[in-house]
Amino acid sequence: MRKDDFHVLQDRAAGFVTRMFAFIIDLAIVAAIVAIGGGVSTLIDAALQGMGLQPTVDMTVIYVWMIPFIFGAYYTMFWSLTGRTVGKWFMGLRVIGRDGLPPSIGRSIIRFLGYGVSALAFWIGYVWVIIDDERRAWHDHFARTHVVYDYARHPSGEIYDTYRRRAEPTD
Amino acid sequence: MTSQRTDASQEPVDPGDAHKTIVRLVVGGIGEGIDRLMTLSRALDEADSDPDSTQISPIHADPTLMAMVGWISELPRQARQIANSASKMTYPITRAAGVAWDTGAFVAKTTGIAGFVEGLTEPLLTAIAEERERLTSVGTGEYARGRLLAVQVFEQSVDGIMGYLGTSEELGELVREQTLGITGSAVREIRETGAAADGLTEGVFRRLLGREKRGIPPMPVPRTE
Numbered sequence: 001m002r003k004d005d006f007h008v009l010q011d012r013a014a015g016f017v018t019r020m021f022a023f024i025i026d027l028a029i030v031a032a033i034v035a036i037g038g039g040v041s042t043l044i045d046a047a048l049q050g051m052g053l054q055p056t057v058d059m060t061v062i063y064v065w066m067i068p069f070i071f072g073a074y075y076t077m078f079w080s081l082t083g084r085t086v087g088k089w090f091m092g093l094r095v096i097g098r099d100g101l102p103p104s105i106g107r108s109i110i111r112f113l114g115y116g117v118s119a120l121a122f123w124i125g126y127v128w129v130i131i132d133d134e135r136r137a138w139h140d141h142f143a144r145t146h147v148v149y150d151y152a153r154h155p156s157g158e159i160y161d162t163y164r165r166r167a168e169p170t171d
Numbered sequence: 172m173t174s175q176r177t178d179a180s181q182e183p184v185d186p187g188d189a190h191k192t193i194v195r196l197v198v199g200g201i202g203e204g205i206d207r208l209m210t211l212s213r214a215l216d217e218a219d220s221d222p223d224s225t226q227i228s229p230i231h232a233d234p235t236l237m238a239m240v241g242w243i244s245e246l247p248r249q250a251r252q253i254a255n256s257a258s259k260m261t262y263p264i265t266r267a268a269g270v271a272w273d274t275g276a277f278v279a280k281t282t283g284i285a286g287f288v289e290g291l292t293e294p295l296l297t298a299i300a301e302e303r304e305r306l307t308s309v310g311t312g313e314y315a316r317g318r319l320l321a322v323q324v325f326e327q328s329v330d331g332i333m334g335y336l337g338t339s340e341e342l343g344e345l346v347r348e349q350t351l352g353i354t355g356s357a358v359r360e361i362r363e364t365g366a367a368a369d370g371l372t373e374g375v376f377r378r379l380l381g382r383e384k385r386g387i388p389p390m391p392v393p394r395t396e
Contacts (some may be wrong), residue, residue, distance in 0.1 A: 015369020018362070081321035089245040092362045104316075106215060110208060120197065130376045134389055137296065142208040144216075146391035151362065160322045 009149040013135035014093050017125065019147060023126075025087030030074050034067055043167070075115070076108040094150035107143045114139025 002093065041063040075083030078085040080085060083094045095111070097103040117124020118138045125138030279285040374384060 008286035008387060009366055010368075015366070015373055017372055019370035021365055035371065058318070081318055090358065090361075091365055098391075100391075102322075110211060113204075114208060116209065117201060120204070121201045122324065130373055131382075133382060134391070135373075142205075142212055148391060149366065165327045167203075 010151055011148050014147045014149050015135060016129040018091050018128070019129060019137075019169045021091055022085070022087035022091040025090055026074070027087075029086055030071055031095060033074070034070055036085075037066075037070065038063060072112050074110070074113045076105065079103055079108040079111060080105045084139055087148075092149055092151040093147055094149050095145050097146075098144055102146050103143060107145060111139050111143035114142040117142070 021090070038060075041059050045059045075085065077090075079095050080103060083096055088094065095103060097107060114125070114137075118128075121138075129135050129137050136146060177383075193270060276285070279288070
């Protein structure tokens with residue numbers, strides 16, 4: 001694909017490199033959130049001990065257990081609400097379901113769990129995008145989703161129209 | 172995949188073969204994960220295709236979430252077992268209550284009280300059904316309104332920041348010229364480069380695998396409702 005053909009990619013399946021960059025950006029953002037949260041939890045722990053209160057549980061341990069949930073919340077929230085995370089927005093990508101809309105909460109959770117499976121298999125699940133005929137990773141197959149190029153600043157009119165139609169009172 | 176892992180786990184463990192054990196665990200875990208996700212996905216498909224589902228809240232409005240909760244939870248089965256044990260212990264009481272209820276129902280029917288009570292409860296049941304229907308439409312609408320709002324907030328946040336910065340004329344000018352110009356073109360450049368690299372990477376791998384070269388990438392076909 002030459003750069004001249006850039007505009008024709010709108011709404012078409014995104015490739016491996018773009019998706020990888022989006023993933024790295026998201027990873028950096030969530031890592032920053034986790035780091036800030038870790039600092040806050042350490043401060044709270046120190047403050048409690050300074051007040052003479054000895055917590056019965058180690059806050060650091062609790063926080064470490066919370067990290068996967070922080071990752072999960074970040075991805076599932078953005079996917080289910082807008083179809084794009086910050087990294088995907090930056091790289092001009094959008095996650096859509098079979099109906100062309102952002103995936104539901106349930107499918108977003110499956111997609112996130114699929115991230116784990118794809119990574120556990122020595123990242124083959126991610127690299128699968130390169131050889132898949134529909135450019136879908138394993139987690140896309142699990143959650144029945146697609147990742148498409150979407151360079152528009154705002155989502156397509158179809159998504160807005162669908163939400164508006166559903167949001168209208170039905171009485 | 173699962174049976175392979177079970178067979179492997181029954182073999183005696185040789186400390187010298189620790190790496191093999193690790194590989195078995197990883198492969199077995201992946202297999203189990205894929206198996207479970209596919210089962211869950213199939214359950215979601217069934218839930219999606221159910222046209223008779225009624226929803227009364229944002230959570231209930233999402234059949235996929237409800238199906239997933241049902242799949243994950245083993246609690247209903249355990250609850251049934253507990254209920255069975257409890258019912259055996261309380262059988263004499265429930266039996267006596269049943270006899271009393273039947274007697275009461277017989278008396279109510281023969282004396283005409285049952286018809287009177289039905290006449291009283293009919294409007295109430297109708298009102299409950301109407302309210303439930305109303306809540307269904309309200310819940311679905313609220314859910315869609317929430318998602319619409321989230322999309323608007325996320326997509327328009329850049330506009331908001333730019334507008335805020337633009338309140339200062341000099342700063343606004345600087346932001347417009349420098350940020351929008353340079354950053355905008357830089358983002359476009361990165362996206363173009365990424366898209367070009369996508370095609371290049373795919374082309375190399377497809378050639379290595381002996382597959383046909385592809386031109387424009389595929390476009391997902393939306394499911395027809």
